[in-house]
Amino acid sequence: MEVFKNDKAISKMAFHWHFCCKILILFFLLFCSSVLYAKPVSYDVDIDAPKMIKTLLEQNLDLIRWRGNEQIDGAQLRRLYRNTPDEIRQLVETEGYYSPVIKTEMQKLENGGRRILIHVDPGKPVKVAVVDIEFKGAITIQKSSLKPSIEQLKKNWQLPVGSVFRMADWEAAKIALLKQVTRVRYPRAELEDTRAIVNPETDEVTLKVIVNSGDPVKFGPIRIVGLHRYGEDVIMGQRPVKVGSTFRENALLNWQSRIQDSGYFSSVEVTADLESGLEEVPITVTVVENKKKHAAVGIGYSTDMGERISLTYDNLHFLGRDYKLKSSVVLQSRQRTAKADVYLPQRPDGTRDSFGVMYDRSEIEGEDTRVAGANFRRAWGTPRLEKYVSVEYLNEHNRIDGADGQQSQALPVTFGIITRHLNNRLAPTKGYALEAQVGAAVEPVLTDKSFVRGYLKGIRFQPIGEKGDLILRGELGAVVSDGKEGVPSTVLFRTGGDQSVRGYSYQSLGVKEGDAIVGGRYLAVASIEYQYYFIKNWGVAFFVDAGNAGDTIKELDPAIGYGIGGRWRSPAGPIGVDLAYGERTGSFRLHFSLGFTF
Structure with missing residues (x-):
């Protein structure tokens, strides 16, 4: 009897199981058919809100992101529409608006599509009313003269009382505070607690930050x-x-x-x-x-010097010691140069010594110059502020078309300072760099004519708006001596070309002598350039250059060049192509530049 009851129960359970399976299969088929035959809905979204809020919503709302997707049917659109007010509230809160008035409306169009209207009045922004920054750890018992000081950290807080409470600014301020603590003495510091308490009734927020410095390191x-x-x-x-x-x-x-x-x-x-x-x-x-030895061959072209072939050889273990030998031979259309420099490892006191030899022959603007030289240089300081002293011997043979040439020698001693305050050494967009030199050579110490030489150059980068940059550049130079005869042309000044006054050929601005242009004792160059980057790293430039060289200050009648160019911020540095018009010559010249060096 017991067996019979069990068999009957099992039979009944099997019947119910089969019936449930049929129902599930039916629902599954109905679901699949609804998915397969669900008709996509097209819709437009119109947002009425202040410009900043409108841009924020257009970039982040799900209604905008899913618009035009063929998988959106009527049911899914209604779900997105219902969620939109909450989504808007969360988004505008990140910009400091905690009491927005939001109105939405969905209109059905004759073509079966939908039009969704969204009106957002963000209200008043929430502002910071109280900033409470508390410190724990060893920083609370350190001497007041040590860095970082609690007073300075609080003073540097980036979201002060009265500022609009934006979520991005709140996060950035916390990170900036922690970085200031960890940079010096307390690298294990951490944010123990952070709170932002918003009062929508008063449109105010109270900020609480607790920083634990930990122990000094x-x-x-x-x-x-x-x-x-x-x-x-x-x-x-x-x-x-x-x-x-x-x-x-x-x-x-x-x-x-x-x-x-x-x-x-x-x-x-x-x-x-x-x-x-x-x-x-x-x-x-x-x-x-790196490998100890390296050799390379290069081929190039410059709008200043024409075609170029270069041979380089570097040895990082020269003479069996950790001396760096850097040597090169460069053959260009108007100039041939051979040089070798040896760099000694930096000393513990920060000084860096180098010495070298060179030979250079150039044929530029009717002046044929051959120079052999040797030099010693000692530098110290940091990339931000570098100082150096150099001693250089120059032996020069000079020949000028239509005039007498000369042979001269000099042993100038030069002191220089370079300061760089740039946001990027490779491709700067903000800051400045400045170099100043003063040097002298005195008879009869391997010098035919005594002279004092001063030189100053600088460049300034200033952002203009989000996509523009203003670049100001200038050069000044002077050689004080009792006449130019006996002074090597290498220490005199000429200008014109890619890196100076565009619109004129390389070193074509100077003193007229015979059928040639030679160096003068004074130099003045100024340039202003505006760059606008319209597509990410691609931009256009507008510029005006002016400058000249002469034997007297009165002869510095500026030659003016102006034009337009293209810019590309490449991984190797900025690349520029300029078309410049020289007012004196009445002609256009093409100029090419690669990279930034100072």
């Missing part, structure tokens, strides 16, 4: 990885980091940059092991070495 032992071909001096000589000194993030970055610029390595990484938990954190320098 010092530089610990240094380990070098990957160094096989060269001695440790090529790395340790660049070092601004001392064991036991206060941790500074910029010191690590500067050291890494110096090692990379030394030329011995293709890759450099300087890191601090902050996870060690030690007060003196270990420093690791990881390098990938």
